[in-house]
Amino acid sequence: MKTFPETPYRVVFCTCPNHDxxxxxxxxxVEARLAACVNIVPGIQSVYRWQGKIEKDDELLLVIKTRQERIPELQRMIRQRHPDEVPEIIALPIASGSPAYLAWLGAEVGLG
Incomplete structure (x- = not known):
């Protein structure tokens, strides 16, 4: 099995209750250069337990591309703008990718 060296780039997932x-x-x-690109994926249904009760919500998924160094500030900005008490913010490493895309990503978040 081929392994890839870890890059400084991350994909962050965040669910949102509505398009606005x-x-x-x-x-x-993107404006603050905390993300190079954010995909907004509609049609997500989340099923989870909250305060002892099973919840089912229609949501949108943000797929956020950034660098590890930007995550603390990115999390703060999401928490300031998100209506949920505990918004989903999950970061995963990008193991590999197109060198040109990763260079663009790094340049867009100001740490290229």
Whole structure:
């Protein structure tokens, strides 16, 4: 099995309750150069337990591309703009990718 060296790049997932919240967060992250790109994926249904009760919500998923160094500030910005008490913010490493895309990503978040 081939292994890839870890890059400094991350994909962050964040679910949003509606399009306005998703657009607001996505635009703010890109404007602040905390994300190079944010995909807004509609049609997500989340099923989870909250305060002892099973919940089912229609949501949108943000797929946020950034660098590890930007994650603390990115999390703060999401928490400031997100209506949920505990918004989903999960970061995964990007093991590999197109060198040109990763260079663009790094340049867009100001740490290229």
């Amino acid at each position: 919240v998703a657009q607001g967060i996505a635009g703010a992250l």
